[in-house]
Amino acid sequence: MNYKYIKIYKFRKTFFTTWKSKNHNMNTYNFFIIGTLFLATVNSFSQKQAFKNIPQIFYHASTRGYSKELQVKRNIFFYKEDKKELSYNLRNKDLKKIQKIINSIDLKKIKEFTTTSKKRFSDRALQATISITINDITYNALPFDEEHPPKELTPLILLLKGFIK
Known part of the structure; x- marks a missing residue:
């Protein structure tokens, strides 16, 4: 293999591995935040219905x-x-x-x-x-x-x- 391709391969491997792990953490945080907002919205709606x-x-x-x-x-x-x-x-x-x-x-x-x-x-x-x-x-x-x-x-x-x- 050519030295140039090895360098690019290492960069791609490092970048995408890091990106995937960061993205995985972000997905976990996003899921947590979206889930919390969903539950808060449902709770608020049910309280409004009860008070109605x-x-x-x-x-x-x-x-x-x-x-x-x-x-x-x-x-x-x-x-x-x-x-x-x-x-x-x-x-x-x-x-x-x-x-x-x-x-x-x-x-x-x-x-x-x-x-x-x-x-x-x-x-x-x-x-x-x-x-x-x-x-x-x-x-x-x-x-x-x-x-x-x-x-x-x-x-x-x-x-x-x-x-x-």
């Missing part, structure tokens, strides 16, 4: 000169009392509790839920209302005394009030 089915809940209690609002929108809890406001993300277990309680309520009959207390008519109690929106359908309850909600809605209202920190 969470009902919107709006609770409002007021009398002359005082009002209180509790609201759940997707995975965020909002609380407003006169000038005090707070909001924070709800945990998955809290969202599951809300979902479980909502599923136990017959929302089609929510307008029929009544209470015996009528203190709200003379401003001795806050008048409260609650509305629940699921799949763009809103279910509104009749007004009730804040301290004495209908028995069907009591677990949900107690859970919402429990989120106030």
Whole structure:
């Protein structure tokens, strides 16, 4: 063999061997990075789907000169009392509790839920209302005394009030 060809052969052998080993490492890193991004995307999508089915809940209690609002929108809890406001993300277990309680309520009959207390008519109690929106359908309850909600809605209202920190 000619010296020139031997030199080229050695160069090719060294270059391609090095290139292959580097490429192998790069493929491993690329596979790891792409796999991680894929899993993060799938996880994000599944969380968005889970939060998409969470009902919107709006609770409002007021009398002359005082009002209180509790609201759940997707995975965020909002609380407003006169000038005090707070909001924070709800945990998955809290969202599951809300979902479980909502599923136990017959929302089609929510307008029929009544209470015996009528203190709200003379401003001795806050008048409260609650509305629940699921799949763009809103279910509104009749007004009730804040301290004495209908028995069907009591677990949900107690859970919402429990989120106030």
